[in-house]
Amino acid sequence: xxxxxxxxxxxLLRLLAVSVLVSVCSIAATAWLTARxxxxxxxxEQGQALADDARTYDTLLGYAATHPGWDGAGEVVRRLAxxxxxxxxxxTERRVPLVDSDAGPPATLPARPTASIDPLHVDTVxxxxxxxxxxxxxxxxxxxxxxxxxxVGPFLLxxxxxxxxxxxxxxxxxxLRGSFGAAATIADSPSGRPVLDTEGARPYSETRCVSTVLDxxxxxxxxxxxxxxxxxxxxxxxxxxxxxxxxxxxxxxxxPAPVPAQAATDDGPRGSVVPECVTGSRREQLAPYVAPPxxxxxxxxxxxxxxxxxxxxxxxxxxxxxxxxxxxxTVTAGVMAGTRLSRPLxxxxxxxxxxxxxxxxxxxxxxxxxxxxxxxxxxxxxERRERLEELRKAMVGDVAHELRTPLSNIRGWLEAAQxxxxxxxxxxxxxxLEEALLLQHVIDDLQDLAVADAGELRVHAxxxxxxxxxxxxxxxxxxxxxxxxxxxxxxxxxxxxLVADPVRLRQAVGNLVSNAVRHTPPGGTVxxxxxxxxxxxxxxxxxxxxxxxxxxxxxxxxxxWRVEKSRSRxxxxxxxxxxxxxxxxxxxxxxxxxxxxxxEGSTFTLxxxxxxxxxxxxxxxxxxxx
Ligand code: ADP
Numbered sequence: 001x002x003x004x005x006x007x008x009x010x011x012l013l014r015l016l017a018v019s020v021l022v023s024v025c026s027i028a029a030t031a032w033l034t035a036r037x038x039x040x041x042x043x044x045e046q047g048q049a050l051a052d053d054a055r056t057y058d059t060l061l062g063y064a065a066t067h068p069g070w071d072g073a074g075e076v077v078r079r080l081a082x083x084x085x086x087x088x089x090x091x092t093e094r095r096v097p098l099v100d101s102d103a104g105p106p107a108t109l110p111a112r113p114t115a116s117i118d119p120l121h122v123d124t125v126x127x128x129x130x131x132x133x134x135x136x137x138x139x140x141x142x143x144x145x146x147x148x149x150x151x152v153g154p155f156l157l158x159x160x161x162x163x164x165x166x167x168x169x170x171x172x173x174x175x176l177r178g179s180f181g182a183a184a185t186i187a188d189s190p191s192g193r194p195v196l197d198t199e200g201a202r203p204y205s206e207t208r209c210v211s212t213v214l215d216x217x218x219x220x221x222x223x224x225x226x227x228x229x230x231x232x233x234x235x236x237x238x239x240x241x242x243x244x245x246x247x248x249x250x251x252x253x254x255x256p257a258p259v260p261a262q263a264a265t266d267d268g269p270r271g272s273v274v275p276e277c278v279t280g281s282r283r284e285q286l287a288p289y290v291a292p293p294x295x296x297x298x299x300x301x302x303x304x305x306x307x308x309x310x311x312x313x314x315x316x317x318x319x320x321x322x323x324x325x326x327x328x329x330t331v332t333a334g335v336m337a338g339t340r341l342s343r344p345l346x347x348x349x350x351x352x353x354x355x356x357x358x359x360x361x362x363x364x365x366x367x368x369x370x371x372x373x374x375x376x377x378x379x380x381x382x383e384r385r386e387r388l389e390e391l392r393k394a395m396v397g398d399v400a401h402e403l404r405t406p407l408s409n410i411r412g413w414l415e416a417a418q419x420x421x422x423x424x425x426x427x428x429x430x431x432x433l434e435e436a437l438l439l440q441h442v443i444d445d446l447q448d449l450a451v452a453d454a455g456e457l458r459v460h461a462x463x464x465x466x467x468x469x470x471x472x473x474x475x476x477x478x479x480x481x482x483x484x485x486x487x488x489x490x491x492x493x494x495x496x497x498l499v500a501d502p503v504r505l506r507q508a509v510g511n512l513v514s515n516a517v518r519h520t521p522p523g524g525t526v527x528x529x530x531x532x533x534x535x536x537x538x539x540x541x542x543x544x545x546x547x548x549x550x551x552x553x554x555x556x557x558x559x560x561w562r563v564e565k566s567r568s569r570x571x572x573x574x575x576x577x578x579x580x581x582x583x584x585x586x587x588x589x590x591x592x593x594x595x596x597x598x599x600e601g602s603t604f605t606l607x608x609x610x611x612x613x614x615x616x617x618x619x620x621x622x623x624x625x626x
Contacts, residue, residue: 012338065119065151118293119148153289154224157192175209231281398560452583459501467492485522499612520545589613
């Protein structure tokens with residue numbers, strides 16, 4: 001039964017979780033960074049825009065305070081628009097355009113104006129927010145009557161009066177400096193009247209440096225003040241208030257009235273009536289001298305007043321939407337990648353289970369990536385395992401068969417002797433002995449292989465003369481070869497020193513020679529050749545025999561494998577000769593390989609390192625005779 005991987009251990013789910021986590025983190029980090037940097041950028045942009053707007057407002061307010069109309073404002077408006085890079089539009093209070101910095105189609109005006117420009121009703125809140133100082137450094141926010149100080153109207157001094165006042169002011173400043181060492185600077189007020197800043201002067205200095213010219217209103221001022229006084233008088237009369245005398249700085253002094261009044265300031269008991277009348281009268285007097293109230297629109301050049309990017313709810317929703325989309329893509333990609341990854345793994349797991357249950361196990365190999373390679377490696381392993389399994393089964397059968405034949409022969413002869421059907425003469429005894437020797441031969445071979453398989457085949461390495469060794473093997477097989485009509489030839493190229501186990505080596509070469517003699521027809525030749533190649537000693541056993549088919553060639557080294565399956569034990573070897581020879585070569589750190597051409601003959605090549613193998617020493621079971 002197939003047990004599914006629990007959900008929390010599923011590769012797919014874990015992959016998905018990791019990718020979602022990574023994408024959520026990256027989205028959050030990116031969004032945070034973007035929001036932060038954008039907010040800073042917006043703030044800077046807005047700050048700059050606010051400062052620009054305040055300057056534009058202040059300049060236009062100044063223009064309105066000193067001009068009776070907007071007709072000549074075009075130049076100022078265009079300059080402001082050029083400096084700030086924004087579109088500046090002035091309209092009447094009913095939104096009829098008066099001046100526009102940009103030519104072409106009229107600007108689509110935003111719902112709300114940036115500000116209203118009225119020098120007689122200055123928006124002190126806006127002015128305070130912008131922090132823009134008005135001309136002569138007077139903070140707009142500190143103008144209590146909301147009348148722009150630049151709006152002077154009839155109080156504007158003609159050049160002659162201005163010069164006279166200036167001279168008087170300079171004289172007085174010099175007097176203050178000379179007599180008292182006080183710092184005295186002269187500044188011009190909007191009307192042209194010089195203002196003496198006497199910071200540091202002692203209180204009584206005023207009386208010493210008195211200037212009648214400076215302290216008294218000029219003719220122009222007197223006239224304007226008289227007109228204003230008239231307006232104030234009628235206002236107070238209308239409101240049933242006692243009269244006051246106005247000063248040049250628009251403060252007032254109460255006049256002796258029928259009902260005694262002591263207060264003289266705007267916060268006196270008479271409340272706000274006097275200041276209201278003064279401010280109202282000033283507005284009335286100044287109105288013809290200043291530009292009519294107008295609305296100011298400051299917009300971006302394209303006519304769009306909205307900021308390019310903000311974190312409004314719509315934009316937040318947009319960001320959330322994009323994040324969700326990224327997440328969706330991540331999840332989809334994660335699922336696809338995870339499925340691609342986990343499907344072959346599942347197939348592999350199924351194949352391994354099949355293998356466990358003894359069924360054929362193969363997986364489909366797709367692609368050349370790591371999983372594709374794993375699948376290919378698994379298939380190769382499964383194939384080898386199946387082959388080994390088949391070999392194991394065949395070997396058990398073969399071993400039983402190999403042992404049964406000589407045993408049943410022995411048993412047959414012994415039973416015949418017992419029943420008196422055969423004479424236990426020397427001939428019978430020698431044939432029984434031959435069968436017993438064959439039996440022992442097979443068992444010895446099996447034991448050699450078992451020892452080699454266990455990695456316990458040890459060699460007693462010592463210097464060996466290869467030419468001598470080949471001669472010994474040839475001598476041992478010469479009898480058999482001559483009987484089969486086969487010529488045995490040996491040749492060694494010079495002196496070939498070799499460190500090896502002579503007994504094991506004779507056994508390996510002997511196996512090759514006996515195979516060669518057996519598979520060579522009468523008249524053929526078996527050659528034992530030795531030479532040196534790349535520091536190795538190479539021994540070739542070549543015959544002019546039947547040869548081996550290319551398909552069979554790799555199989556001759558398998559155990560119990562024979563070309564002619566039906567061949568009896570007696571006419572051939574055990575099927576273990578070549579596997580044993582190969583094991584012996586490997587125990588020496590060398591190799592055994594074969595080449596063959598069908599009908600022409602075969603060559604078995606034994607390659608051994610000349611100086612022996614590191615592991616070539618004695619320890620394991622030692623059986624030197626066979
Ligand atoms: P066997 O005891 O049967 O000879 P081996 O392991 O020595 O077992 O050889 C395996 C098989 O390889 C042989 O049965 C034979 O068919 C083939 N073989 C071995 N040597 C030769 C050779 N020199 N020429 C042709 N066939 C050979």
